[in-house]
Amino acid sequence: MVAALGHLTRVIAGIPVPNTPIVNATISYAQANLPTATYKHVMRSWLNGQAIINKFPSANLANVDQDAHAVAAILHDMGFSNNTQLLSHDKRFEVDGADDTARSFLQREGGKEWSEARQQAVWDGIALHGIPNIALHRDFFVALVAAGSQIDLAGPEGAKLVYGDMITVTREEYDGIQKEFPFSDGDRPFFVEQLVELCRSKPDTTYDNYVGDFGERYVANYSRVGHRAIDFMDYQSSSG
Secondary structure (H helix, E strand, O other), X not given: OEEEOOOOEEEEOOEEEEOOHHHHHHHHHHHHHOOHHHHHHHHHHHHHHHHHHOOOOHHHHOOOOHHHHHHHHHXXXXXXXXXXXXXXXXOOHHHHHHHHHHHHHHHHHOOOOOOHHHXXXXXXXXXXXXXXXXXXXXXXXXXXXXXXXXXXXXXHHHHHHHHHHHOOOOHHHXXXXXXXXXXXXXXXXXXXXXXXXXXXXXXXXXXXXXHHHHHHHHOOOOOOOOOOHHHHHHHHHHHO
16 A cells, blocks of 8 residues: 655655655656565565664654665665566676666656765665665665665564664564565575576676575586685785
8 A cells, every 4th residue: 555645755655755856757767677586575575674664763863864775775686677678697696686776777866966975875875775784884785775775585583693683673664664565485495596697697796795505506517616705815825
């Protein structure tokens, strides 16, 4: 359910969210350029993060760039776009998404109020969303984008194991978001296949991160050997 609450706020899945031109354009852009399963995931991720923001004391809300959070959260998986023109052949999927969003979409749709600093914040949020042990130490905005995605995949309880007390999403809020943008039976296998395909098509972008785990399990002849930090150390020793 989407209910209007005036010019600046509306409610999606029980969560009050910003109702601004850039947020609405971001939702439309994601829906047009992402597979359905991925679109539902990013919407759930955004709403999880917004649910956390909504619990901030009112005096602190002025310090939260809610539009920037929406853009970063909703477009954090543009590296899995079904529009191949948005994808590279040699960059990590997170960087594909960050470059398209922060360097192209925002410059096209955002207007002058999107300074270089705001664009960089969005870039960081997208690029680091899959690296929680870095995102947690960047700034709260970046951690929030990562946490929203983690909540969707692991539930509030699972996300707390990584993000601790910043996870304030209730089970009731989580269930309401899941009801509005539900997992289909084939969604999780679809997500796995997206990661496996990266290991097939862009293996050099996967060896040093979690995506490579899927290559080792599911892709014949995939190997990180020769691409690990210890392999480079061995090469240096043998060539020295």
